[in-house]
Amino acid sequence: MEWPGLYNYWIAIFLMVTGLYLVMAPQNLVKKIVGLNVFQASVFVLYITMGKVTGGTAPIIAEGIEVYSNPLPHVLILTAIVVGVATTAVGLALVVRINESFGTIEEDEIRELEEAQEDAS
Amino acid sequence: MISTHLPALQIILPLLAAPLCVILRNGTLTYWFAVVVAWLAFAVSALLLQEVNAIGVIAYKLGGWAPPWGIEYRIDLLNAYVLLIVSAIGALTVSYAKPSVDQEIGGDRGYLFYTAFLLCLAGLLGVTITGDAFNIFVFLEISSLSSYALIAMGRDRRALIASYRYLVFGTIGATFFLIGVGLLYQMTGTLNIADLGERVAAVGPNRTITVAFGFMAVGLAVKAALFPVHAWLPNAYAYAPSVATIFLAATATKVSIYVLIRTYFTIFHHDFSFGVMALGDIFMVFAVLAMLAGSAIAIFQTDIKRMLAYSSVAQIGYMVLGVSMATVLGLTGGMLHLFNHALIKGALFMAMGCVFYRTGSVSIESMRGLAARMPWTMAAFVAGGMSLIGVPLTVGFVSKWYLLLAAMEQNLWWILVFLIIASLMAIIYVWRVVEAAYFMPSSAGAPTDIQEAPMAMLVPMWVMVLANFYFGIDTKLSVGVATRAAKFLLGDAS
Numbered sequence: 001m002e003w004p005g006l007y008n009y010w011i012a013i014f015l016m017v018t019g020l021y022l023v024m025a026p027q028n029l030v031k032k033i034v035g036l037n038v039f040q041a042s043v044f045v046l047y048i049t050m051g052k053v054t055g056g057t058a059p060i061i062a063e064g065i066e067v068y069s070n071p072l073p074h075v076l077i078l079t080a081i082v083v084g085v086a087t088t089a090v091g092l093a094l095v096v097r098i099n100e101s102f103g104t105i106e107e108d109e110i111r112e113l114e115e116a117q118e119d120a121s
Numbered sequence: 122m123i124s125t126h127l128p129a130l131q132i133i134l135p136l137l138a139a140p141l142c143v144i145l146r147n148g149t150l151t152y153w154f155a156v157v158v159a160w161l162a163f164a165v166s167a168l169l170l171q172e173v174n175a176i177g178v179i180a181y182k183l184g185g186w187a188p189p190w191g192i193e194y195r196i197d198l199l200n201a202y203v204l205l206i207v208s209a210i211g212a213l214t215v216s217y218a219k220p221s222v223d224q225e226i227g228g229d230r231g232y233l234f235y236t237a238f239l240l241c242l243a244g245l246l247g248v249t250i251t252g253d254a255f256n257i258f259v260f261l262e263i264s265s266l267s268s269y270a271l272i273a274m275g276r277d278r279r280a281l282i283a284s285y286r287y288l289v290f291g292t293i294g295a296t297f298f299l300i301g302v303g304l305l306y307q308m309t310g311t312l313n314i315a316d317l318g319e320r321v322a323a324v325g326p327n328r329t330i331t332v333a334f335g336f337m338a339v340g341l342a343v344k345a346a347l348f349p350v351h352a353w354l355p356n357a358y359a360y361a362p363s364v365a366t367i368f369l370a371a372t373a374t375k376v377s378i379y380v381l382i383r384t385y386f387t388i389f390h391h392d393f394s395f396g397v398m399a400l401g402d403i404f405m406v407f408a409v410l411a412m413l414a415g416s417a418i419a420i421f422q423t424d425i426k427r428m429l430a431y432s433s434v435a436q437i438g439y440m441v442l443g444v445s446m447a448t449v450l451g452l453t454g455g456m457l458h459l460f461n462h463a464l465i466k467g468a469l470f471m472a473m474g475c476v477f478y479r480t481g482s483v484s485i486e487s488m489r490g491l492a493a494r495m496p497w498t499m500a501a502f503v504a505g506g507m508s509l510i511g512v513p514l515t516v517g518f519v520s521k522w523y524l525l526l527a528a529m530e531q532n533l534w535w536i537l538v539f540l541i542i543a544s545l546m547a548i549i550y551v552w553r554v555v556e557a558a559y560f561m562p563s564s565a566g567a568p569t570d571i572q573e574a575p576m577a578m579l580v581p582m583w584v585m586v587l588a589n590f591y592f593g594i595d596t597k598l599s600v601g602v603a604t605r606a607a608k609f610l611l612g613d614a615s
Contacts, residue, residue, distance in 0.1 A: 023289060036292055043300055050307045073306065076255055080299065083262045087292050090269050094285045101278040114279055 008049040015042030029098065029105040033091045040084045047073040047080070124168070128181035128194040131165045131204065131250055134158055135243035139236050148231035152219050155235040159212040159242065166204040166246075170602075173201040180252070188252070189313035195252030198606040202456070203249045203379045206463050210371040211242045213467065217581035218364040220574075221474050225362045226274050234274060238368065240267035245376045254302045254388070255312045257380060258295060261344070265291045268373060271365035272357050280360035283353075290343055290353040297340025298380075304333035305388070317388045326397060330389075334398060337384050345377035347404075347441055348411030351434045358430035363474030366426060370433055371467040375459050378440050382452075385444075386610040395447040404445035409539050411438030416546035420553075425483045426473050428550055429466065432509065435543060436462045439524060442536070446527050452607035453600070454523035460599050461508075461516035464589050468505035471582040472498050475574035488554055490563030494571045497579055499558045501586045506551035508589045511544050515593040519600065 004010075019042055022035025051073035059068040099105050102113055138158040142151045173179060173196055181194040196204075215238060222231050244264025248257050269291070273284040306312055308329050309320035321330060339350075346354040354374075358366050385394040395401040415435030422428035436458065443455020473483050475498040480487045492499040508515035511522075521540065528536040563569075573579070592599050 020293070023293065029285065032289060036289060039293070040296055043296055043303065046300065047303050050303065073303070076312075079255075079259060083259065086266055087262070087288065090266055091285065091288050094269070094273055094281055094288065097273065098278075098281045098285060101281060110282055114282065117279065 008045070012042050012046040012049065015039075015045060018042075027107045029095045029107060030092070032107075033088060033095065036091065037084065037088060040080070040087075044077045044080060044084075047077045126181075127165050127169055127172070128179060128196060128250060129183065131162060131169065131208075132243055132247050134162050134165070135239045135246065139239040139243065142232050142236040142239060146232050148223065148228040149219075151232040151235045152215075152222075155215050155218075155239055156212075158239060159208070159215045162242065162246065163205075163208040163212040166201070166208040169196055170201040170205050173198055174602075189311045189316040192256050193252040193313055193315075194250050195315060196250060198602055198609055199382065199456075200249045200379065202460070202602045202606055203376065204246060206460050207242070207245050207249060207372045207376065210463050210467055211238075211245075211368065213581045213585055214364060214368045214371070214471075217367070217471060217474070217578050220578055221363050221478050224478060225276055225364075230274075234271070234362070234364070237267045237270040237274075238365075240264075241271060241368070241373075245372055248376050249379055252314050253312050254305065254314055254317060255299075258299050258302060261295050261298070261380070264373065264376070265295060265344075268365070268369055271369070272361040274362050274365065275360040276362070277360045279356065283356035283360050287353040287357045290350070294340045294343030294350075297336045297343070299340075301333040301335075301337035301340065304329050304336070308333075314383065314387055318390065321388060322390055322393075326393065331398070334389060334394070334400075338400065338403075341377055341381045341384065342407075345374050345381060345441070346434060346437055348407045348414060348434065348438060351411070351415075351437075354434060355427050355430040358433065359424055359427035363470070363477050367467055367470040367474060370430070370470055371463040374433070374437055375440075375463055378437070378444070378455075378459055381441075382444055382456075382610065391447050391611060395445075401445040401447050404441050405536075408438040408440075408442035408445055409536065411435060411441070412539060412543040413546075416543045416550070419550045420546060422550075423485050425476075425485060425488065425554060426470070428554075429469055429473065432547065432550065433462075433466060435547075436466070436509075438543075439520070439540075443520075443524050443527060446531060446533075447611070448527060448530065449604065449607045449611055450523060450530055451527035452610060453603045454520055454527050456603040456606060457523055457599055458520035460603070461520045461589075461592065464516055464585060464592065465505055465508045468501060468582065468585040468589055469509065471578070471585060472502040472505060475501075475578050475582065478574055478578065479571050485553065485557055486564055488557040489561040490558070491571070492558040494563075495573050497583070498574050501582050502558070503555055504586045504589060506555065508593070510547045510551060513593075514590060516589050516599075517593075519593055519596055523600075 015038055019035050019039025022038055023032050026032060051070040053067055053069045056067040056069040057065055059071045095105055102110050104110060135158055145151045145154060179196040183192045183194060222234050226234050241264050244260045247260030251257055269284045269288045273281055305317060308324050309317055311317055311320055343350045358370055412435045415431050419428045419431035440455045440458045443451045443458060477483050508517040511517040525540060
């Protein structure tokens, strides 16, 4: 196998780890949602790339074409994108509500407010 | 005939009813509508179980597309049993819901609660009934997204942040599962679970299958809140509205355990999962840690809902312990505990819902002297607590007994010791509440006009409590089905 080989998988793995890091490292709740999106996008790339057949074309029957890419992973990922959009929407809606009731979207500050409330009750 | 379409009806009823709730918009009307739909879903799952018992596996082609291309709903004893649990808890919970929802969420926004509730029910039933791995992911997300909304409806502002953390954890968990499904598709070219089972075995273990195995194990462990990755659970249960807690605690993690069983026994054959990959050894360690850590942390909680949530972490340990043994007895014990724990935690959280309805708090302080004012509610808590500990004649005893038998069969004496230690710790944390409620005077500043909870809440709660005793004495249904499902999964035809 010549270099760089199946580099698309390296891209998927890179995005995956970047996304996971972005979910964990920042304190900002919106940035975490962005990280979640990057993480999910990496899975989309993983699915889409596995459907590609080298030299294959779009799966529309036409004369003179014998090799087709597999359309199923692409269709699956359309569903997963919809799920991802819904998750992002719910997540951001929660961040708005958190900002309304805590007055901040920094996790360390929220944690302090939570602990203060716990001690008070 | 309608009876041939029962599998589709199981999902379509709650799924279509949910948007209708938004159109109805009236709190009382949507309540009764949701009650009717939930009980119909229960009737459907009871009929399905009966049919599976009589004729064996039901394979339903959704939209008439033949598997493995179309989505297949495939119902065997295992998921017919889980469907029955989920729909029964759903029906009882929604019957109980009205006073509590009116108070905690408000009559004018109540319809949104029932909408999210029915969507969550549809999602959980969908995960259970489907025979398609990708479909599991989609339904898992339907149920998760609606449960984030349910949790965020809690009155305490900490409910919002609990829901947010659950969203982050839950999405990562579900996406890990999705990565696993993708890698399996890459190796086998199919998404149908029965088909996957055959082809994964045919392909044999290779790097891609092993990686898929790992991703799915981690993803499902997060969704099931197995010990080291349980962090999202306690606050989500503690701050969610009472009714949402009852439903989620009794069903959501159970369905994830079901997917775990399905994945590691049907897709990856159990010889591979537990023999070659030694999944059992790993899960057994985490399960024991969950039992001990969950129970120990529960002892020190002052918020009783959070105490019960940590106890749930421990009980999930019991279930995973049974599964991790991968023997007929162990699997029977695990599945029995799945059924029984749904009844136990349903009853206990319902009692806490009643307490919160009358006192506005579930702290240990507010329990003091409560038995004199709310005798039926606290009696239900005591009965549920006994079941949680595992006193004979309750369901808790039956499942722990099977787990003990399974451990002894394999000469795992150390498990026996830990099972008993965890049960003793359960006595301590249940006793703290009983002591406060029965043997302590009310605290000085407590309101004196507290009455027993309304009938509409007491009746479903006591149905749940009596089920704890009924299935503790007459174990024909629960043990019978669980044993046969375990034998079926392990390919033991006898």
